[in-house]
Amino acid sequence: MKIKKLFKSSLFIRIILLTSLFVILLIGGFTYKHISNLTNSTRIVVYTYEVNVELEHINSYINDAESVHRNYTQTKDTLYLKSYLIAREKINNSFVQLKELNIVNVKQQENLTNLKKIIDKLFLNFSKTDALVKTDEINTGTFRLFSFEEKVILDSIRRQIKEIIDLENKLLNERQKEYQSDLRFTPLFFYFVLLITLVIIIISFNKINTDLINIKAKNDQLLIFKESTNQSEIIGKHGNWVWHIDSNLFTYSDNLYRLLGEEPQSFEANFDNFLKFVHPEDVDRLKNELDKMIVDEELPFVSYRIVQKNGKIKYLKAYAKAFYGIDDQKRLLGITSDITDEIESFLVLEERNLELERNNKELSAFNYAASHDLQEPLRKIQTFISRLEEKESEKFSEPGRQYLKRINSAIARIRLLIDDLLQFSRTNKPDKEFVMADFNELFENAKQDVAVAIIEKKAQITSDLLPKGSVIAFQIQQLFFNLLSNSLKYSKKETTPIIKINYSKIKAKDEPKLVKATKSNYHKITFTDNGIGFDQKYSEQIFDLFNRLHNKRDYSGTGIGLSICKKIIENHKGFIFAYGEPNVGAIFVIYLPVDTI
Amino acid sequence: MHIVLADDDEDDRLFFTDAFDELKMDTKVSTYNDGVELMKYLNQEDALLPNVLFLDLNMPKKSGLECLKEIKNNKRMANIAIAIYSTSASEEDIEETFVLGANIYIKKPSDFKALKKVLSEVISINWQYHTNSLNKDNFLLRIQ
Numbered sequence: 001m002k003i004k005k006l007f008k009s010s011l012f013i014r015i016i017l018l019t020s021l022f023v024i025l026l027i028g029g030f031t032y033k034h035i036s037n038l039t040n041s042t043r044i045v046v047y048t049y050e051v052n053v054e055l056e057h058i059n060s061y062i063n064d065a066e067s068v069h070r071n072y073t074q075t076k077d078t079l080y081l082k083s084y085l086i087a088r089e090k091i092n093n094s095f096v097q098l099k100e101l102n103i104v105n106v107k108q109q110e111n112l113t114n115l116k117k118i119i120d121k122l123f124l125n126f127s128k129t130d131a132l133v134k135t136d137e138i139n140t141g142t143f144r145l146f147s148f149e150e151k152v153i154l155d156s157i158r159r160q161i162k163e164i165i166d167l168e169n170k171l172l173n174e175r176q177k178e179y180q181s182d183l184r185f186t187p188l189f190f191y192f193v194l195l196i197t198l199v200i201i202i203i204s205f206n207k208i209n210t211d212l213i214n215i216k217a218k219n220d221q222l223l224i225f226k227e228s229t230n231q232s233e234i235i236g237k238h239g240n241w242v243w244h245i246d247s248n249l250f251t252y253s254d255n256l257y258r259l260l261g262e263e264p265q266s267f268e269a270n271f272d273n274f275l276k277f278v279h280p281e282d283v284d285r286l287k288n289e290l291d292k293m294i295v296d297e298e299l300p301f302v303s304y305r306i307v308q309k310n311g312k313i314k315y316l317k318a319y320a321k322a323f324y325g326i327d328d329q330k331r332l333l334g335i336t337s338d339i340t341d342e343i344e345s346f347l348v349l350e351e352r353n354l355e356l357e358r359n360n361k362e363l364s365a366f367n368y369a370a371s372h373d374l375q376e377p378l379r380k381i382q383t384f385i386s387r388l389e390e391k392e393s394e395k396f397s398e399p400g401r402q403y404l405k406r407i408n409s410a411i412a413r414i415r416l417l418i419d420d421l422l423q424f425s426r427t428n429k430p431d432k433e434f435v436m437a438d439f440n441e442l443f444e445n446a447k448q449d450v451a452v453a454i455i456e457k458k459a460q461i462t463s464d465l466l467p468k469g470s471v472i473a474f475q476i477q478q479l480f481f482n483l484l485s486n487s488l489k490y491s492k493k494e495t496t497p498i499i500k501i502n503y504s505k506i507k508a509k510d511e512p513k514l515v516k517a518t519k520s521n522y523h524k525i526t527f528t529d530n531g532i533g534f535d536q537k538y539s540e541q542i543f544d545l546f547n548r549l550h551n552k553r554d555y556s557g558t559g560i561g562l563s564i565c566k567k568i569i570e571n572h573k574g575f576i577f578a579y580g581e582p583n584v585g586a587i588f589v590i591y592l593p594v595d596t597i
Numbered sequence: 598m599h600i601v602l603a604d605d606d607e608d609d610r611l612f613f614t615d616a617f618d619e620l621k622m623d624t625k626v627s628t629y630n631d632g633v634e635l636m637k638y639l640n641q642e643d644a645l646l647p648n649v650l651f652l653d654l655n656m657p658k659k660s661g662l663e664c665l666k667e668i669k670n671n672k673r674m675a676n677i678a679i680a681i682y683s684t685s686a687s688e689e690d691i692e693e694t695f696v697l698g699a700n701i702y703i704k705k706p707s708d709f710k711a712l713k714k715v716l717s718e719v720i721s722i723n724w725q726y727h728t729n730s731l732n733k734d735n736f737l738l739r740i741q
């Protein structure tokens with residue numbers, strides 16, 4: 001996204017550059033035209049001036065010629081005749097000059113031809129008069145006629161010259177006007193073009209400036225990122241490397257060198273130098289993977305060992321993937337991570353597991369001894385006592401018979417304890433399978449197991465419809481059995497025991513008690529009885545092993561039953577809570593996760 | 598009726614024979630001290646095969662489970678009704694002996710009267726009928 005923006009920005013700058021070039025060319029063109037207009041107009045002025053000067057010259061030469069001619073007619077001095085001829089020559093020169101000025105206007109050309117004709121006429125007249133002067137016919141009528149004609153011709157010459165000058169000035173004015181109208185809009189146009197150029201320059205400056213600021217900010221971010229990468233590489237014990245495929249060059253990050261136990265950038269980054277560190281047993285395998293990497297341009301997760309120069313062996317894991325930059329250059333971006341700690345802790349864990357397994361085996365051997373070898377002598381003692389009571393009863397005194405009874409009940413208690421302890425240790429075994437079971441069925445089975453006590457105490461047991469769940473079935477049955485027999489055991493002597501089992505499906509977030517819940521939905525099953533209850537302050541203690549709240553002469557518990565319940569609930573990742581009130585009753589609430597997996 | 602017990606425990610053998618003596622039934626009871634002795638007897642060509650064989654599981658030299666396997670794999674003996682007679686009633690033992698084809702599982706009672714009751718009940722079982730309706734629930738004999 002950002003890269004695209006930068007692209008756009010460079011395109012923008014290109015457009016600005018082209019526009020500016022175009023504007024400058026435009027300005028240049030217009031300036032050229034404007035200056036050439038100015039030059040033209042100056043030339044025209046100069047030209048008109050030159051024409052006028054030449055005409056003035058002609059005029060003055062004519063005047064000269066006229067005055068010289070008059071002097072001649074009066075003095076008859078031939079010297080004047082000479083200067084008169086000079087004037088004539090000068091006039092001819094002026095015409096040559098005028099011709100060289102290259103007059104374009106047709107009317108003006110006509111005028112000039114006329115002028116020449118008239119001047120020729122004047123000089124013809126002069127020569128006629130001269131002839132009369134030579135023959136002294138000055139006072140004749142012809143002479144006077146000639147003089148008069150001369151005057152008329154001179155007038156027409158002056159008129160003609162004036163006409164030419166006027167026309168020339170008029171033409172000058174017209175042309176000047178023409179250029180002026182051309183030039184009038186040029187400054188305005190220049191001004192606008194300049195304004196637009198200024199705006200464009202300001203916009204592009206602004207754009208370039210913001211781009212620069214952006215690039216600077218990006219650069220800063222990159223620097224921060226680079227530094228944080230360096231630090232995270234040190235903390236995370238990994239390094240990165242880049243293989244520039246096109247140029248076949250490598251770059252290793254500083255920490256990659258450290259992983260190898262070397263100073264950063266202390267040797268040239270390439271395959272061969274790296275392979276020198278790889279454990280001899282892993283070199284071939286890694287080489288294989290790297291060869292594949294060159295073909296596939298990808299390196300799947302590969303683990304290998306390296307040997308540092310100080311002889312330490314480290315476990316490394318690497319992964320690499322192809323990557324295309326903005327410049328479309330293909331690179332392979334790799335990460336190499338030091339997993340020595342992981343491997344070592346895994347090995348330690350494995351060791352511990354083996355130890356645990358050995359301990360478990362010992363424990364189950366102990367369990368067997370407890371179940372079988374301890375029970376057997378006890379059972380035999382009981383059987384022998386029952387034989388004594390049956391066969392030899394009469395031979396005992398009354399206290400003797402009492403002692404036998406006491407011995408019997410003490411042994412019964414030991415056996416009960418052993419049974420319960422075994423039960424407890426069996427619930428410890430973690431390899432039980434979770435299967436889908438109907439809680440109603442398990443509850444009925446548990447009820448069957450306490451049927452004798454139910455009948456004996458005339459207990460009333462009511463239960464909601466219970467759910468199905470994936471559980472360790474015999475443990476849940478054991479749980480129901482323990483809770484039922486607990487309620488029956490601690491019932492009040494003179495009251496009918498009433499046990500209610502309620503069920504609801506709940507959400508963990510709705511139950512304030514379930515702050516440590518790991519699942520969202522739970523089965524909540526409540527056992528409520530009207531027994532002797534207990535003080536709420538014992539609600540936690542009640543689940544501890546061998547913890548008894550009551551005298552064992554009155555109540556026959558071993559203090560293991562509820563510990564088994566807790567253990568079973570823990571095996572199912574559930575929760576159990578007890579609420580009690582002395583002489584009112586006890587409530588046991590169990591929560592079992594709906595999804596055990 | 599021929600009854601055989603294989604049990605390494607002297608006291609248990611005594612209780613067993615005493616119980617049959619007191620039951621006063623028409624039974625011939627023979628006892629063997631371990632699995633090896635038992636199998637030695639049963640493997641004799643002319644041995645009188647018992648109607649019911651009571652088998653303790655935990656015995657030296659040859660355990661009850663091994664005996665059970667051998668008997669069930671032997672065509673001549675396969676039809677002997679076998680009652681497992683053991684101190685423990687662990688899930689694993691019950692499961693295993695059921696699968697191997699034992700007919701009933703008895704947990705040794707701790708009261709002589711109860712012992713007599715159990716034995717008389719086992720003796721009077723109709724094995725044909727019992728074996729046909731045998732399942733995991735009635736495999737373990739429960740004495741009320």
